[in-house]
Amino acid sequence: MKTIGVVGGGAWGTALAQVAAEGGETLLWARETEVVESIRNRHENSLFLPGIALRPAIAVTGDLEDLAACDALLVVTPAQHMRSVLAALPRLRIPLILCAKGMEEATTKLMHDVAREEQPESPLAVLSGPTFAHEVAAGLPAAVTLAVEDRPVGEALRSRLALPWFRPYLSDDVVGAEIGGAVKNVLAIACGVVEGRKLGLNARSALISRGFAEMTRFGLARGARADTLAGLSGLGDLVLTCSSTNSRNFSLGKGLGEGSSAAALLADRRTVAEGAFTAPVLARAAQDAGVDMPITSAVCALLSGQAAVDDVVEYLLSRPLKVEGA
Numbered sequence: 001m002k003t004i005g006v007v008g009g010g011a012w013g014t015a016l017a018q019v020a021a022e023g024g025e026t027l028l029w030a031r032e033t034e035v036v037e038s039i040r041n042r043h044e045n046s047l048f049l050p051g052i053a054l055r056p057a058i059a060v061t062g063d064l065e066d067l068a069a070c071d072a073l074l075v076v077t078p079a080q081h082m083r084s085v086l087a088a089l090p091r092l093r094i095p096l097i098l099c100a101k102g103m104e105e106a107t108t109k110l111m112h113d114v115a116r117e118e119q120p121e122s123p124l125a126v127l128s129g130p131t132f133a134h135e136v137a138a139g140l141p142a143a144v145t146l147a148v149e150d151r152p153v154g155e156a157l158r159s160r161l162a163l164p165w166f167r168p169y170l171s172d173d174v175v176g177a178e179i180g181g182a183v184k185n186v187l188a189i190a191c192g193v194v195e196g197r198k199l200g201l202n203a204r205s206a207l208i209s210r211g212f213a214e215m216t217r218f219g220l221a222r223g224a225r226a227d228t229l230a231g232l233s234g235l236g237d238l239v240l241t242c243s244s245t246n247s248r249n250f251s252l253g254k255g256l257g258e259g260s261s262a263a264a265l266l267a268d269r270r271t272v273a274e275g276a277f278t279a280p281v282l283a284r285a286a287q288d289a290g291v292d293m294p295i296t297s298a299v300c301a302l303l304s305g306q307a308a309v310d311d312v313v314e315y316l317l318s319r320p321l322k323v324e325g326a
């Protein structure tokens, strides 16, 4: 597997291009002309990942057709744009490694279901885990879940992408890897609210645990495995994203907790806070699956402006007392 293509020149696509470029040829497609020019001329993505010197080996293009010559593609476009970008690519037969964390608004589908519809002849993989883009781009150690149904394809992808400081762990649970990444973004918004409203570290920890229970209930109902949900792409990423304002989702929640409206916080932003899109989709999917997800419902109420922070906190704290694990 010689050349890796990267679809999407946001922060995470650029960081993954850094990883791929250490092991061989890498071609990054960016949608914005200013990103293409910035990487081509200054080896920096000054729009989405400023201040990181990119490897000169990263070639950049603004033309999706150029990716057809690659041996595998990392697809790193935001979840709501995944379908249109995959549809705009030529028909492919190379592995597609899906890296977005979310569910499609119109259909409640996960990314591999979307990809299977748009590129039916390509083997699919999911790469997900606790990875802030700026840390990976700077070469700091990280580990991810690489979920692939076809083991030989998974092994080939792992050996092309693995580095001493970037460790992919193979799995065959594509659904579990995706659900962890999608759900943790919604829970990170809730943890940000706890921070913004100054409810304390005990409350945050309780929310992470009860949020994980919610993720597990939903995941199991959708066919995920419990060990995947407890792994890097589930609990691992939940803990990271719920602990730092480096997370866009946590920061969005913090703003809500401090009293700003979702509309004001989301207006004009160029970077993506996937949880804001996933929350209502997840709530619908949970209802369809008959799964109780009170934290997700609370985040939806806050994002839509239907409830104030104090009402949502009151709602969560006044729920009937339960048996843990039931």
Ligand SMILES: NC(=O)C1=CN([C@@H]2O[C@H](COP(=O)(O)OP(=O)(O)OC[C@H]3O[C@@H](n4cnc5c(N)ncnc54)[C@H](O)[C@@H]3O)[C@@H](O)[C@H]2O)C=CC1
Residues within 6 Å of the ligand: 008, 009, 010, 011, 012, 013, 014, 030, 031, 032, 048, 076, 077, 078, 079, 081, 085, 099, 100, 101, 102, 131, 132, 133, 134, 270, 271, 272, 274
């Ligand atoms: N930034 C991070 O640390 C990580 C991000 N991810 C995931 O990677 C995915 C991409 O996120 P980032 O690279 O952080 O994005 P970003 O927030 O840095 O950049 C926004 C991206 O959205 C793209 N975009 C905007 N409008 C578009 C359209 N109409 N069609 C296609 N693309 C459009 C832009 O070209 C750009 O690539 C998300 O699902 C995110 O959850 C996963 C792991 C880490």
Ligand SMILES: O=C(CO)COP(=O)(O)O
Residues within 6 Å of the ligand: 101, 129, 130, 131, 132, 133, 185, 188, 237, 240, 241, 246, 247, 248, 249, 250, 272, 273, 274
């Ligand atoms: O997915 C991430 C870390 O694993 C990035 O989180 P945010 O999208 O909340 O910034």
